[in-house]
Amino acid sequence: MNPSHTTALITGAGRRIGAACAKRVAQHGTAVVIHYGTSHSEAKELQEEITNQGGEAHILQADLTDPEQTMALIPQAMALLNSRPIDILINNAAIFLPGSIQSTPIDLWNRHLAINLTAPFLLMQAFVLALPPQRTGKIIQIIDQYGHRPRPGYAAYSAAKSALWTLTRQAALELAPRIQVNAIGPGPILPASGDSMKKFAQIAAATPSQRAGTLDDITAALFFLLHNDFITGEMIRVDGGEHLR
Numbered sequence: 001m002n003p004s005h006t007t008a009l010i011t012g013a014g015r016r017i018g019a020a021c022a023k024r025v026a027q028h029g030t031a032v033v034i035h036y037g038t039s040h041s042e043a044k045e046l047q048e049e050i051t052n053q054g055g056e057a058h059i060l061q062a063d064l065t066d067p068e069q070t071m072a073l074i075p076q077a078m079a080l081l082n083s084r085p086i087d088i089l090i091n092n093a094a095i096f097l098p099g100s101i102q103s104t105p106i107d108l109w110n111r112h113l114a115i116n117l118t119a120p121f122l123l124m125q126a127f128v129l130a131l132p133p134q135r136t137g138k139i140i141q142i143i144d145q146y147g148h149r150p151r152p153g154y155a156a157y158s159a160a161k162s163a164l165w166t167l168t169r170q171a172a173l174e175l176a177p178r179i180q181v182n183a184i185g186p187g188p189i190l191p192a193s194g195d196s197m198k199k200f201a202q203i204a205a206a207t208p209s210q211r212a213g214t215l216d217d218i219t220a221a222l223f224f225l226l227h228n229d230f231i232t233g234e235m236i237r238v239d240g241g242e243h244l245r
């Protein structure tokens with residue numbers, strides 16, 4: 001990774017994909033701030049795991065539906081890091097709940113936009129404002145291949161992720177050359193809480209790669225993007241080719 005990047009804030013990192021990203025980044029000597037919403041014990045365990053391996057990790061709780069809590073995350077993370085600025089922001093937290101155009105109530109719509117789109121926007125804004133002018137940084141959005149190819153029955157999710165992809169390219173343009181802004185578009189990696197294993201296995205089998213992806217597949221893409229200083233406004237789809245179908 002760029003040796004000048006030594007700190008990272010990762011949202012929704014107490015478990016699953018976010019936790020895998022936190023571990024991978026920490027393995028390379030980056031001090032990580034693990035944001036969580038409700039997964040306090042998982043975040044604490046991850047913090048201990050990273051510190052036991054000689055890394056530096058902190059935990060920070062915030063409800064990403066609340067703009068004030070969201071905007072406070074960057075300054076709070078810097079305080080935990082003894083005023084060091086955050087060099088890497090990974091917007092991973094999201095919700096993924098079903099609802100077609102006809103059946104999505106306004107509160108479900110608003111929740112998706114708040115967590116999956118507004119929170120990454122506010123965090124990017126706070127990240128840029130807090131980054132000292134002489135420093136460079138990286139922003140990685142964990143989006144979804146459904147940001148390109150909407151999933152029927154998930155209107156709010158697909159719309160929010162698609163808008164996040166537009167925002168990613170907008171930010172790549174506006175924040176260059178100091179900050180690279182890129183995305184990872186996972187396909188089926190882990191079953192969502194509402195998805196049965198059977199349904200998940202069917203979705204994975206229907207991809208051109210005929211399998212689910214792994215956490216390593218995601219963190220390898222993350223690592224690649226964090227290593228490269230000449231890629232911006234790009235999305236790596238780690239989806240076994242699902243977007244082609």
Ligand SMILES: NC(=O)c1ccc[n+]([C@@H]2O[C@H](COP(=O)([O-])OP(=O)(O)OC[C@H]3O[C@@H](n4cnc5c(N)ncnc54)[C@H](OP(=O)(O)O)[C@@H]3O)[C@@H](O)[C@H]2O)c1
Nearest residue numbers: 012016017036037038039063064092093094144186189190
């Ligand atoms: N899983 C997949 O196969 C897959 C496929 C495509 C795209 N993705 C994308 O990859 C990312 C990670 O996926 P995942 O399956 O690991 O995600 P996940 O488990 O569904 O959610 C990640 C975290 O988001 C946090 N979160 C949700 N609402 C929050 C809120 N209001 N305030 C604070 N935190 C909140 C939760 O933190 P707490 O647990 O602490 O509450 C949760 O652990 C997401 O952006 C997802 O859309 C995943």
